[in-house]
Amino acid sequence: MLKARIEGEIKTALKKGDSLSLSVFRMLASAIHNKEIEKRTRSGEARDVALTEEETIAVIRAELAKRKDASAAYRQGGRPDAAEREETEAAILSSLLPQELSDSDLEQIVLAGKAATGASAAKDFGKLMGWVMKEAKGRSSGERASAMVKKHLAP
Numbered sequence: 212m213l214k215a216r217i218e219g220e221i222k223t224a225l226k227k228g229d230s231l232s233l234s235v236f237r238m239l240a241s242a243i244h245n246k247e248i249e250k251r252t253r254s255g256e257a258r259d260v261a262l263t264e265e266e267t268i269a270v271i272r273a274e275l276a277k278r279k280d281a282s283a284a285y286r287q288g289g290r291p292d293a294a295e296r297e298e299t300e301a302a303i304l305s306s307l308l309p310q311e312l313s314d315s316d317l318e319q320i321v322l323a324g325k326a327a328t329g330a331s332a333a334k335d336f337g338k339l340m341g342w343v344m345k346e347a348k349g350r351s352s353g354e355r356a357s358a359m360v361k362k363h364l365a366p
Contacts, residue, residue: 213267213307214243220307231296235303239274246270268308268349275304312350314359320346321359333364 217240224233229263243262278301284296295353312320320343324330330339343356 213264213271214262215245215247217307221271229301231255233301235300239271242274243267243270265349270352271304271307272349274354275301275308278304309350311352311355312347317343317347317355317359318363319357321363324360325363328345333361336360336364339364 217236221233221236221240224230224236236310246266247260247262250262250266251258251269254260272346278297282294282301285291285297321339324339324342324346328335328338328342330336340357343360345352347356
């Protein structure tokens with residue numbers, strides 16, 4: 212569904228003449244296509260392999276993170292115009308993501324994960340983090356989930 216929405220956004224941007232949105236959605240479609248090729252190569256399939264919604268969301272989050280990093284680098288380098296473009300692209304990408312979990316919902320997932328995995332110390336971070344990200348199903352960034360897991364595993 213998300214991939215079809217992106218294709219629809221490309222058509223809409225073409226009709227409106229919105230070159231920035233068109234560029235962002237084409238870049239995203241290309242990143243998704245590359246991920247599908249990577250998945251097909253790993254699985255050994257001879258035919259096309261589609262990404263799941265969670266995998267597609269992960270690609271969008273990765274592209275969003277690239278934009279945020281680039282924006283920070285441009286600001287640090289004294290290029291506010293380029294930083295603003297990256298921030299606009301990030302906003303366009305963010306519009307495709309599902310609504311983020313609230314802090315309390317994320318905390319409930321972390322607490323349930325702690326109980327399910329038996330995580331109690333910092334050495335259990337990876338086990339708990341993997342469980343939380345699987346349960347969050349793309350509705351939380353890794354950055355937020357990591358901070359919440361660290362908070363609950365702190366001594």
